[in-house]
Amino acid sequence: MSFASLGLCPALVRATHERGYAAPTPIQASAIPAVLQGRDLQAQAHTGSGKTAAFALPLLQQLVQRGQPGARPLHALVLVPTRELAVQVGAALRELSQGLRTPARIAVLFGGVSINPQLMGLRGGADIAVATPGRLLDVVAHNALKLGGVQTLVLDEADRLLDLGFADELAHILALLPPRRQNLCFSATFPAAVQALAARLLHEPLRIELPPEPEARPAIEQRAIEVDAPRRTTLLRHLLAQHQWPRLLVFVATQHATGHVAEKLQRTGIAAAALHGQLAQGTRRTVLADFEAGRLQVLVATDLAARGLDFAALPAVLNYDLPRSAADYTHRIGRTGRAGQPGVAISFVTPESEAHFRLIEKRQQQRVPRERVPGFESAAAPAAPPPAATGEGGIKGKRKSKKDKAREAAHQASKR
Template sequence: MTFNELNIVPEILNALSKENYTTPTPIQEQAIPAVLAGRDLLGCAQTGTGKTAAFAVPIVQLLSEQPNKPHTGRRIRSLILTPTRELALQIYDNIQAYSQYTQLRCSAIIGGVSQKAQERALKQGADIVIATPGRLNDLVNQKCIDLQYVQILVLDEADRMLDMGFIHDVKKIIAKMPKKRQTLFFSATMPPEIASMVKSLLVNPVKVNIIPVTASVERIKQSIYMIAKENKQKQLNLLLQDKSIASALVFTRTKHSADRVVKELRHADISAEAIHGNKSQNNRQLALSNFKSGVTRVLVATDIAARGIDIDELSHVINFNLPNIPETYVHRIGRTGRAGLSGTAISFCETEELPYLKVIEKLIGKTIPEIEDQPYRMQIANQPLKGGGPSASVAAKPAKSKAIPARKPKSEWFRKSRKTSR
């Protein structure tokens, strides 16, 4: 199938061609006709499936076919809510590209930067607004933004908005919009609270479920290093001596850990930058731009900050820390191996992360191969190291059991000891 077969107007087809879009992805094939028909949509899709174009292209077409009425000004007719600044800016860039041959205007409303420029853009008028919930709520409360004319609402990465505590903000925003509207809902996972929102917001939706978890990871070469926590940085430095790792996105569990990993990589003369919530918006955008252009070889990120990182030619994803949610592992490694290219995912697993590894392997339906020929290999209980050698000296030691002191009889609980002076 081609985009020509999806009843897309010539202006948007020309824009897609200019951006080198040729064949629609499965989610685009299924979602675009449904959205153009005015249906509500429930999309379950992993990162990298092309869902932004799946909702943005038909929104641009629907709004461009209904120009603003004379003397009414330019009103917000579509609102796209997304969890992070990076993802909001990525969607903004995509919509700018898709709508370049139309008269539509869009604005990005995000936190972490001054709101003055955003206020000016809103006063000039915007047909489409892409926003993070916190900043949008601020502007709604300040009466700087009017949502009563919204025709199409998009909730993108709803499960991540739940994880980040934005659901109450989202509900407040929805209460400001017309009840009669078209709603497009995207979530990679469907926890109970998200499932409840789906039932309350969507009317007879078209359901699109793209790429089962097992299929999305088949094309990615995966491996695991069993390694003690204190040796992870040494192993990472060693891995990155391999020049065939052209670009690596490294995931850590915390912001502090991300900064520490970057510091150690720079000491080893490996170009690296961190991206996380404590960084300013300008610093985050600069780090992402440097990584995409190849100026920086390694980008170290937390899961929340990594939302919105969209790089087609990412060669490696490295899990410095395994995630405790198995779906997050799939989302992480799904950032490599895109656009038909091969990809590699490498994970480090310390003793405390063994339960995480077990549920990840259960989810993807396969055992991740272990790299045994490595200098820091950790011995797992009941699984002796093969070949002995230097690795045996860094094997994990079983924890020593502590003796539990005997309890005092109740008669002595409140008895004070007396010291005799001499």
């Protein structure tokens, strides 16, 4: 199958070749014709599968078919959860549109920087806007952009945009859009609660769910190392010395922890830096550029770095703190093992987090063998064997169930 067979114009087909796309990926082959037919879409595919081009190419083709790009009202709106993903998607759209007779005008809107240059950039209008929800509403409040003519709405990393963290902003944006429009939801994961929300947004959608094909499955080796919480940083330094990774992405739970862990590594001569949502945009760009170029060996980040960012040939990621959910775990480890490259994903499992990691394993329907590094063995007693990795139910942790409490009460009463 070729890109030309999907209904794309010659200029866009040339653009795919110039970007090194040999042939459509499965998600592109399934999504592009459906989008061009005007279908609503719920598309789920693993990280690194080509989801961005799967919506970027048909959006640009729609502009070509509409004619007169630049006459603009805004044709399409792409909502993303982070600044970094906004920049990445905007860059992909601009590169793909360069060969068009009239290149599309792409507006990239995100917070953390002055709004004035973004307002100035909208004076000539825009064909496609890529935006984070909060900054989009700020721009609309300045009357710099009107959403009444949007024909296609894309939610990239839809599971994150549909969760409670963006609920109010997304509801406000949807109220500003025309009721009759095309809706496209793309993500690597669609938890059950998010699917229910997506169902309200989508009209008779085509649902695409593409698990990785065996030959295309990311070559990610998953490891779980048991360690007591106070010894995690020392173990991290040990692993860095042992494996000599040129770059390592470390995930922690909080913004405070990014600086705390990075500073401890810096004291021992390791080139490390923190990345979180409260950093100034210029600082974030510098940190990411230094990490990409290898000037930083370790990037300590919150889940800000778990979605959308594409680090070329990143050899390893490490969960210093476990993620909140199995979906977040999938996104985190998906930063490595991309584009056919091997990768390793290591999780530190403390006695306190063992039950939570078992829940992640159950949702993933797989078991990650526990390891103990000599000299870093946990002082806690071994955990009970995990339950079978099937089903959708919860997992008992340290909290006793109502039945357990009732049995204990009955046992105590029988002793009296």
